[in-house]
Amino acid sequence: MDALITQLQRQFRDYTISLYQQGFLDDQFTELKKLQDDGSPDFVAEVLTLFFEDCVKLISNMARALDQTTGNVDYSKVGASVHQLKGSSSSVGAKRVKALCVSFKDYCDTQNFEGCVRCLQQVDIEYKTLKTKLQDLFNLEKQIIQAGGRVPQVDIN
Amino acid sequence: MEKGGFSPVGLRVLVVDDDPTWLKILEKMLKKCSYEVTTCGLAREALRLLRERKDGYDIVISDVNMPDMDGFKLLEHVGLELDLPVIMMSVDGETSRVMKGVQHGACDYLLKPIRMKELKIIWQHVLRKKLQEVRDIEGCGYDGGADWITRYDEAHFLGGGEDVSFGKKRKDFDFEKKLLQDESDPSSSSSKKARVVWSFELHQKFVNAVNQIGCDHKAGPKKILDLMNVPWLTRENVASHLQKYRLYLSRLEKEKEIKCYSGGVKSIDSSPKDAEVNSGHQSPGKSSFVFSGGMFQKATETDPKPLASASLSDPNTDVIMPPKTKKTRIGFDPPPISSSAFDSLLPWNDASEVLESKPVLYENSFLQQLPLPSQSSYVANSAPSLMEEEMKPPYETPAGGSSVNADEFLMPQDKISTVTIQDLDPSAISCMKQQEFSSNVTNNTEAILRSLNWELPESHHSASLDTDLDLSCLNGDRFLANTGLYFQDYSNSPSLLSELPLNLWYGNERLPDPDDYSFMVDHGLFIS
Numbered sequence: 001m002d003a004l005i006t007q008l009q010r011q012f013r014d015y016t017i018s019l020y021q022q023g024f025l026d027d028q029f030t031e032l033k034k035l036q037d038d039g040s041p042d043f044v045a046e047v048l049t050l051f052f053e054d055c056v057k058l059i060s061n062m063a064r065a066l067d068q069t070t071g072n073v074d075y076s077k078v079g080a081s082v083h084q085l086k087g088s089s090s091s092v093g094a095k096r097v098k099a100l101c102v103s104f105k106d107y108c109d110t111q112n113f114e115g116c117v118r119c120l121q122q123v124d125i126e127y128k129t130l131k132t133k134l135q136d137l138f139n140l141e142k143q144i145i146q147a148g149g150r151v152p153q154v155d156i157n
Numbered sequence: 158m159e160k161g162g163f164s165p166v167g168l169r170v171l172v173v174d175d176d177p178t179w180l181k182i183l184e185k186m187l188k189k190c191s192y193e194v195t196t197c198g199l200a201r202e203a204l205r206l207l208r209e210r211k212d213g214y215d216i217v218i219s220d221v222n223m224p225d226m227d228g229f230k231l232l233e234h235v236g237l238e239l240d241l242p243v244i245m246m247s248v249d250g251e252t253s254r255v256m257k258g259v260q261h262g263a264c265d266y267l268l269k270p271i272r273m274k275e276l277k278i279i280w281q282h283v284l285r286k287k288l289q290e291v292r293d294i295e296g297c298g299y300d301g302g303a304d305w306i307t308r309y310d311e312a313h314f315l316g317g318g319e320d321v322s323f324g325k326k327r328k329d330f331d332f333e334k335k336l337l338q339d340e341s342d343p344s345s346s347s348s349k350k351a352r353v354v355w356s357f358e359l360h361q362k363f364v365n366a367v368n369q370i371g372c373d374h375k376a377g378p379k380k381i382l383d384l385m386n387v388p389w390l391t392r393e394n395v396a397s398h399l400q401k402y403r404l405y406l407s408r409l410e411k412e413k414e415i416k417c418y419s420g421g422v423k424s425i426d427s428s429p430k431d432a433e434v435n436s437g438h439q440s441p442g443k444s445s446f447v448f449s450g451g452m453f454q455k456a457t458e459t460d461p462k463p464l465a466s467a468s469l470s471d472p473n474t475d476v477i478m479p480p481k482t483k484k485t486r487i488g489f490d491p492p493p494i495s496s497s498a499f500d501s502l503l504p505w506n507d508a509s510e511v512l513e514s515k516p517v518l519y520e521n522s523f524l525q526q527l528p529l530p531s532q533s534s535y536v537a538n539s540a541p542s543l544m545e546e547e548m549k550p551p552y553e554t555p556a557g558g559s560s561v562n563a564d565e566f567l568m569p570q571d572k573i574s575t576v577t578i579q580d581l582d583p584s585a586i587s588c589m590k591q592q593e594f595s596s597n598v599t600n601n602t603e604a605i606l607r608s609l610n611w612e613l614p615e616s617h618h619s620a621s622l623d624t625d626l627d628l629s630c631l632n633g634d635r636f637l638a639n640t641g642l643y644f645q646d647y648s649n650s651p652s653l654l655s656e657l658p659l660n661l662w663y664g665n666e667r668l669p670d671p672d673d674y675s676f677m678v679d680h681g682l683f684i685s
Contacts, residue, residue: 032182034273035182035185040185045523047181049523053523054178080222083248083249084175086248087222087247087269090270091176091179091269092178093270134523135523
């Protein structure tokens with residue numbers, strides 16, 4: 001069992017580091033983990049749930065705002081949602097999503113329709129990708145705990 | 158808060174942010190700082206909370222971008238009405254935005270993501286503000302002519318070179334200071350720190366108290382002090398102020414007796430005495446002038462006396478202001494910055510809007526890949542009213558105990574503090590349910606989600622209810638299609654069903670949710 005735990009822990013560590021290295025996460029995520037304590041053992045999961053809910057909602061807002069069939073595109077509306085998403089992604093350390101929001105915002109400001117649509121698609125992919133990866137990470141955590149081990153603190157430097 | 162007993166622990170913070178993720182994070186962070194946290198998702202809700210408990214919070218932290226109100230506007234309101242320190246936050250750090258924050262009175266501007274260390278020191282703003290208040294009172298803000306009161310006592314009314322425009326607060330403040338200061342020591346503050354200088358607000362309180370008591374002859378310092386309710390003020394402070402105030406009043410009385418009212422600005426004699434008298438009898442006439450706060454006319458005649466300057470009317474005003482006779486309301490009566498004044502400016506105050514929450518997900522829902530696609534389709538299909546509002550639930554979570562709203566959404570149902578239905582009698586249940594429903598208009602969305610058999614925190618579910626829901630799942634889409642619209646209408650008039658005495662429909666002690674009622678109607682389970 002110990003070997004299993006060690007292996008899982010190593011996987012967890014490596015996976016975590018890779019997420020940071022590939023730019024999916026930044027140090028805000030680290031801060032989030034620090035906030036988790038015995039009083040709120042599922043804190044990070046809860047926050048991430050809120051975040052992904054927000055993604056869905058905001059992206060659908062953007063999609064609706066970019067819908068040309070209803071008339072002229074209201075870029076300020078799109079921009080507002082992008083700004084919100086930027087804020088939201090900054091809260092969990094969703095680095096790539098946040099970066100996308102920056103370019104997305106620029107396209108909104110310049111009223112570049114194609115640019116906006118492209119960004120919308122990318123942001124959709126990006127948050128879903130992050131979600132999958134974090135699910136995997138949490139699954140690893142669960143496995144470690146189920147195997148009787150402790151989730152290691154990963155030091156990102 | 159007492160002056161001496163300041164401590165960062167237990168600082169009462171109100172956090173306002175439309176981003177639920179941030180709200181949750183900030184709440185956690187602030188709690189870690191040992192602060193007492195209240196969260197709020199809407200600016201107008203925040204204002205409501207603040208106004209409801211005027212002394213309930215020490216500091217406000219607010220995001221700049223919010224759907225219902227510009228963060229800067231909120232900042233203004235809070236500053237004006239409540240004089241609380243406000244910290245602005247944003248993910249946007251553009252200089253212009255920061256500047257705007259500062260201009261609107263923010264005591265700090267934090268960039269998101271916010272770090273613990275930044276939050277750990279926000280208490281300094283509270284302390285600073287309190288110290289400033291004390292300092293102001295002790296006269297650090299003084300900038301007028303030093304020998305004003307000397308001249309006054311010599312019956313020379315001087316503007317001291319101050320501008321004619323009626324900057325009430327500043328003028329009155331200066332005047333008040335003068336009133337208290339030693340004639341021989343006109344220069345303010347620094348030498349006599351122990352002395353209380355009566356600011357406009359303080360004097361106003363004093364005057365209010367005096368008025369309340371009625372005839373100021375009978376008003377004793379103790380009584381006035383009690384009414385004023387200023388913790389750090391001593392009886393001695395009040396007593397000395399009262400003494401001078403009385404002197405002032407009696408002087409005015411004397412003046413009035415000498416000359417009759419002529420109303421309005423009359424030609425002002427050059428002699429000091431007459432000037433004094435004129436100012437005295439001008440007081441009633443001037444009063445409305447003054448209170449309207451506009452520029453008032455200078456005396457048309459120039460005063461040959463060197464000491465009486467052209468801005469004669471200023472000192473008049475200053476003179477008249479506080480010790481109006483007993484007849485009229487004493488004091489400076491600025492336009493009362495009460496919430497009522499602001500309410501008229503805020504169109505949404507009366508709007509009773511339905512606050513919708515987003516679809517609720519089980520705590521680990523993002524970890525369960527399943528719900529997502531159906532959830533998004535739900536989001537797309539659901540009542541347009543839900544989406545268009547784009548509003549987030551006001552996360553009003555009082556500090557201390559369990560944060561009800563947030564955890565309710567995320568924690569498994571057993572963690573929710575529920576009222577066990579079995580313990581209540583039917584009428585109580587119906588009341589409770591009605592209340593729960595009307596106060597929690599999220600029920601319709603939750604009901605829809607429940608129908609999809611998602612594990613949702615549900616505060617009252619008896620076994621039979623679960624069975625009903627399980628049945629509904631068999632119908633799957635049909636149920637959803639049937640009830641989707643129904644719930645939509647329902648959500649628009651939530652009170653309709655909740656007002657019905659539900660215990661009439663069902664004779665047993667278990668009362669279904671209004672949602673379930675509709676379900677039962679659809680499926681012919683309703684038994685009259």
